[in-house]
Amino acid sequence: MTSTERIVIATRGSQLALWQANHVKARLEAVRPGLAVELSIIKTSGDAILDVPLAKVGGKGLFVKEIEQALVARTADLAVHSMKDVPAELAPGLALAAVSAREVPWDALCARAPVTLDTLPRGARIGTSSMRRQCQLLARRPDLQIAMLRGNVPTRIKKLDAGEFDAVVLAAAGLVRLGMADRITQQLPMDLSIPAVAQGVLAIEIRDGDTRVQELVRAALHDEGTAVHVAAERAFLAKMGGSCQTPLAAHAVSDGAGLRLVAMCGMPDGTRVLRTERTGARSDAAALGIAAAEDLLARGAAEILAATQQ
DSSP: OOTTOEEEEEEOOSHHHHHHHHHHHHHHHHHSTTOEEEEEEOOOHHHHOOSSOHHHHTGGGGGTHHHHHHHHTTSOSEEEEEGGGSOSSOOTTEEEEEEOOOOOOOEEEEESSSOOTTTSOTTOEEEOOOHHHHHHHHHHOTTOEEEOOOSOHHHHHHHHHTTSOSEEEEEHHHHHHTTOGGGOSEEEOTTTOOOOTTTTOEEEEEETTOHHHHHHHHHHHOOHHHHHHHHHHHHHHHHHTOOTTSOEEEEEEEETTEEEEEEEEEOTTSSOEEEEEEEEEGGGHHHHHHHHHHHHIIIIIHHHHHHHOO
């Protein structure tokens, strides 16, 4: 690659998305000095539709569709996504070239007072747009009032500070990346809230077969350990076949030389939550995710999926 060659990164325009894209830009420039890297900011349907829950308008895929179109149209060479927003099945002709090392994966409770999920006042109003978070919050605290919360990270925090909510639940990774970790009142442990599939991980998407860009981004960013964890989590998601209307979660961690996966499927109101845990070899990451899904499906998740996707 010559110094006159350029790379165009397609990204959303939110503060967090721009942080992520600029992080990737810096890593690319570090491994290939003289490379010209440009950002192409694209407004997605997910950014434009803010008054309706994501589950009602197409789910997290709304944050990637228009960006993927830029790749297909060759107006961009790669796209930077939060991996948790990337559907289990990619659009035809596209591929994941690299996944980043994972930032802190947990959900974070943010409140104006030093409270925890267990010490929030009875009937407290909690902001989240995630069915997964809603399910797990209500399973622990059925008295809570869950209210829709959309918008970028700073907007959500402003709504909290304005008194619209007693607390909000966000991904800790986004708060850390934006230098807002001091707003975290409690990091929710996995027994309270299993994270979303691939939470805290960045995904680099390219045109399938574009070896020039693939080699560059893998050298700059790819973390094989995280990739193994994400492979297990995404295999679970793909096997479950759920939509944003079904609370699903999976989180994999290294367990000695092997892998441990914890996964969940539940009803949005938290009245029924199924959990499973599987361990296996790192080389069998995808099989581990599939086994976790099959266990939950056999224990009643199929009924939950049918009930939530009507």
